Amino acid sequence: MQSTGLTIISALDALTGALFLLTALGVVGTRQVLASLQLFIVQSVLLAASALLLGIALGSPHLLAVAAITIATKTFLIPWVLRHTVSAEVYRTREIGRVLNVPASLLVAALLVVLAYAVAYPLVEAVPRPFTNINLPLGIAAIFLGAFTIVVRREAVPQLLGLLAVENGVFFAGIAIVPNLPVIAELAAAVDVPVIALVVGLLTRRIYTRLGTTSVGRLATLREH
């Protein structure tokens, strides 16, 4: 009975993980600024869902707290902060040029997912633990994809969302490998993420009012001649 319950939860977690990876790929691929924000919110809900599933399976109240904190900060607070700092103009933007076109980006993204499995595999193998085999590689994949998003996107808000996707990836892996992280650390991290959004949001507004663009990828006056 116990083991069937665990199998079902494992299957559900794997499903959540698959959807989590899809949202990370989506942030790499979308051209609309607003769509990447919506994808980020969906991704955060999936992170919370995974924390909830693991919390039930491992009987860890910490993870239930993580789920609650994630929902509160990432699906409510961050979109609220961004709406109040970044102007509506920015959300209506479509990216005109990217560093790499969409098909090529997705191809690189696929390779990054394979690489994530290669990185995570020795760790999963060294210390067998429930859910690590699902959450660790997918978390690392989201980290790589988020970092890749920052590299290929030129708009300010998608770059920020890439950064937040990396952060989501770290937590997606973290809930499986350290389900007993002290709550104080989780609380601090929960405060940290909206502050990142606030600082970067305010900076985006400053850049928009001062330079009339949020295409930060095109800013390149500072370099060696």
Added chain:
Amino acid sequence: MYDLAAVVLVPLFAGTLCWSPIGRRYAAPVTVLAAAFILIFAVRVASASALGERIDAMDGWLTCDGLGALILVLVALVGFSAAIFSWGYLGHHSARRQRVYYVLFNLFMMSMLTVPVMANVALMWIAVELTTLLSAFLVGYEDTPEALEAAWKYVILTTLGAVLALLGFLILYWGSQLAGYVPFTWMSLVQVAPQMPPALLLPAFLFVLVGFGTKVGLVPLHTWLPDAHSQAPAPICALLSGVETTTVLYVILRLFPIVGQAPGLDARPWFVGFGLLSVAIASLLLITVRDFKRLFAYSTVEHMGIILLAAGLGGAEAHLAATYQLTAHAIAKSFCFLAAGVVVMATRTQDMNSIRGLSRSSPLAALAIVGGAFVIAGAPPFAVFVAEFGILKAGLTQGQYLVMGLLALFIVIAFCAIMFHMTRMAFGAPEQTERRHRIPRLCRVALAVAAIPLVVIGLYVPSRLHDLLIIAASAMG
């Protein structure tokens, strides 16, 4: 112990005061006063640590050993001269802008002072993260397109690095928990390191090295550094280049004894490799720069590489040289950036090609920047030279002839590049004589204050400081 708690609480209190309606009119003197108190408390903590004690405060939330105390003193020392300099530098700015500046200045100080004393490693990570977030608007303070571009790169890249490092720390915690429940502190991590599976420890180490290496400015993760360190106001540059990089490098150095204890793992090749690469690329880029603040920024990349390399050599002698170099760099580089600020005030440009004959048009500025450059480039008999000599000597005793030969070569290239640019700026006929700008008196005072430790540790190392350096070096295992 109250001194340790005071070091963290004074800047927090000062920041709040600068923000409050009562204190905002006196934001500059409040900040200078706070910096003076921080320095007194930090020196008290350090002189207790120099005896080999570990100091705890706030029910064990804060803890400090020799290496932590060394970082505290350096941050406090640079913070004090930067606070005085800010007072003179921002004199003509509007009250509102000054208030924002001083609130962030104090909070930025607090975040840097928290890193070496936070007992819990996860909370220490938050403190590192805060150093970026609190200084972002200080980097972009000038509000020019260039400053905003620099601030953007700074925030995005260093935060990305910090988040990568967070995964490293989570894996580290995972490994430590396999050895039974232990608190997540540096001390217990060193204790349980031999029981941690190397398959976890190695990726954890690499995530932190790459993640925080971005914030330290290790090549090839350094691209944002010359931008941020050249666009920020001079006193902020002194903090960023002098101590913020050092504070984060301190975290990387903490990993050295942890990784060193695991069977079959060795941190040394990574430290030496990353260090040498940074020294090499930075010394070559030093030849091509045109902007003298970027020159000092690349010199920071070079010095971070030297310190990392020295730590990676291993052994008490090399580690002592590494802590000495860390101290010498923080003091000399912050002085260089304050001097650069004075030159910018005198000439209104950062372009080295358009400055000639500075020694005639503005003798004080010329003396400061050439003197600072002389020290930072590693001219004898000053501290940077003594430390670099110590590193080379330690390396040669270990038989690392190739690495030491390359290190010496790149140090010489960097020395020649810096001195070439500086002499061109300082001597020759001034191009225009009509434009002479006055340097505020407080900026001159700040330069004099920053010059005191520069000259003192250049000529002799006080015995208490020597004890502290030895204790600090022993923390690297």
